[in-house]
Amino acid sequence: MQAYRRLQAYPDYTEQLREAALRLLVRGQDGATIQAAQLALDYYGDTEAAQILYGTVAVLIGRRDAGERALQAALAIAPAGGASPASLNSLAYQFTANGGDAIPLLQSAVSLHPLDANLRDTLGEFYVRTGAREKALLAYRQALEINPNYPNASAAKEQIRELSR
Numbered sequence: 001m002q003a004y005r006r007l008q009a010y011p012d013y014t015e016q017l018r019e020a021a022l023r024l025l026v027r028g029q030d031g032a033t034i035q036a037a038q039l040a041l042d043y044y045g046d047t048e049a050a051q052i053l054y055g056t057v058a059v060l061i062g063r064r065d066a067g068e069r070a071l072q073a074a075l076a077i078a079p080a081g082g083a084s085p086a087s088l089n090s091l092a093y094q095f096t097a098n099g100g101d102a103i104p105l106l107q108s109a110v111s112l113h114p115l116d117a118n119l120r121d122t123l124g125e126f127y128v129r130t131g132a133r134e135k136a137l138l139a140y141r142q143a144l145e146i147n148p149n150y151p152n153a154s155a156a157k158e159q160i161r162e163l164s165r
Contacts, residue, residue: 014040014049021057026098030061041070048074052082056091059108060100068108075112085109085116092122102126117143117150124159137163 021036037057044050051074058067074083081087088109092102106123113119124139140156140163147153 012044012047012049014044014047014053018049018053021053022095022098025057025060026100033057034061034063046077048077048081048083051077055083055108056105059104060095060102062104064104064108068111071108071112083112085113085119088112089119089122092126096126101130103130115146117147118152120146121150121152121156124156128159128163133163 017036017040021033021040024033024036034057037054040050041054051070055067055070055074058064058070060067071083071088074081082091088105092106092109095102095105103123103126106119106126109119110116110123120139120143124136124143127133127136127139137160140160143150143156144153144160
């Protein structure tokens with residue numbers, strides 16, 4: 001892509017590719033999903049959106065290393081953008097609401113942002129939903145170690161009490 005003063009030389013179809021990729025992903029069509037994400041990366045790889053799309057898809061289909069590299073690239077482009085802790089947390093909830101398993105995305109988000117208590121809290125919540133009690137306990141305890149006063153700390157303490165019974 002040729003850019004001139006931050007203007008693109010041709011239309012950016014990343015959003016359409018993202019929508020297609022997420023529909024395919026929820027249907028379990030991993031091959032087609034990664035193809036859509038790769039197309040975005042091939043044509044719009046210098047954009048945050050293409051890096052996030054590829055990174056998210058790669059992580060969710062089990063290509064964690066490649067996905068995390070793309071998410072790191074997105075962070076380099078826009079540190080407070082779509083690969084920020086809050087954005088990845090929100091994306092995990094959206095993906096789960098559409099029937100997907102967002103735990104791999106949260107695991108990568110925690111890897112990228114190891115000092116974010118809220119990501120670990122959400123990971124704990126998602127582990128509870130899947131019955132992974134020990135992993136949930138660990139995630140909640142780690143969140144409290146990072147920041148004992150984060151916004152959901154009291155609920156995390158209650159979850160730890162419940163899960164420890």
